[in-house]
Each structure stands twice: as structure tokens, then as C-alpha cells.
Amino acid sequence: MLVNQAKAGAWIAPIRDVAAIVVAEFDPESIQDSARRIRECAGQVVRGHRGDSVGWMLPAVDRTVSMLERKGHSPTEADIRGEFMSAACQSLIDHRVLQPARQEIAKESGRDRSEQIAFEQELLNAAGREGARLAQTFLSGRADAPVRTPRRTIRKRETNLSRLSESLPVLGGAL
Numbered sequence: 001m002l003v004n005q006a007k008a009g010a011w012i013a014p015i016r017d018v019a020a021i022v023v024a025e026f027d028p029e030s031i032q033d034s035a036r037r038i039r040e041c042a043g044q045v046v047r048g049h050r051g052d053s054v055g056w057m058l059p060a061v062d063r064t065v066s067m068l069e070r071k072g073h074s075p076t077e078a079d080i081r082g083e084f085m086s087a088a089c090q091s092l093i094d095h096r097v098l099q100p101a102r103q104e105i106a107k108e109s110g111r112d113r114s115e116q117i118a119f120e121q122e123l124l125n126a127a128g129r130e131g132a133r134l135a136q137t138f139l140s141g142r143a144d145a146p147v148r149t150p151r152r153t154i155r156k157r158e159t160n161l162s163r164l165s166e167s168l169p170v171l172g173g174a175l
Helices: 002-009 012-025 031-048 057-071 077-109 113-139
Strands: none
Touching (some): 012 113
């Protein structure tokens, strides 16, 4: 999802720029000062972007700094990039998918508020893990280099006639 959205919204360059800022400015010795500098520089990149809105990156920057601070050790550049891409995917899904449809999703699925929160947290954690896997591909290379999604973690099921005639689980076996 992130790769497709990034291509459609022309987000690849701003994401790479913000990631470079986080990597360059993060200092585990002075978290508060580096967090302020990172936020200011990232804000300039976001405000300067002309394409589709990239405001969702600012919460991702805050989440990245917070997670790196909790780790307690001096992170490597790869750790910082992975944490940023994880937070970016989580922030994108929260901003673009969950926030606009949160009430409808809970109502359609029959979840109460606490169940919906648990579902969203599980979804965001899974998205974060996949986002961290994107860090090397997405943030490395030339600015015009193609970005590809990582290799599948779930084996693709073969499509055959017997599979096509199975009932759909989302319809509760009504077919």
C-alpha cells in the first residue's frame, strides 16, 4: 500500500528527505534537542511538498524519535531507517484508512470500542513490521530508482476451479 500510495502521491522524495533528516539529526545524547530539530526540518519538507498531502509524516517523525528513545542504546543508521519506515506505514494507515472510517469499520464488524482499539493496534503493528522491511529498498539508492515491494511472506494460493467455487468467509458462508 505504501509503495502504491507513494508513487501516486509523489511521496517518495519527501519520505526519503525526512528519513535522511531523522538519520542525520538524531542524537541519543540529547533527545529533546534532536527531536526539536528533526521536527522543524521535517515540517519544512512537508510544507514544501506540492503533491498529495504528506502531513501524516509528522506523527511518524514523532513516533520514530519516541521509539528510538525507548530503545535506550545508540541506534545504527539501519535501525533509524527501519524505525522511521515502520512509523511512516503506521501513520499512513492511521491517517488515510482508519481515521476516516473508524466508526464505520467498528459498526460493520460489530466491535465495541475496546475491541476496535485492539484490532487497530494489531493492524498497525503488522503494518509497522512490513514497513520496516521496506526501509532498505525504499530509502536506498538513487532518487529516481524504482521502488519495489518486498518478497511475499505468505505463499500465494493457486487459483483453480475448486478454490473459485468456495464460499466467501466475509459473507459468513451465505453463498
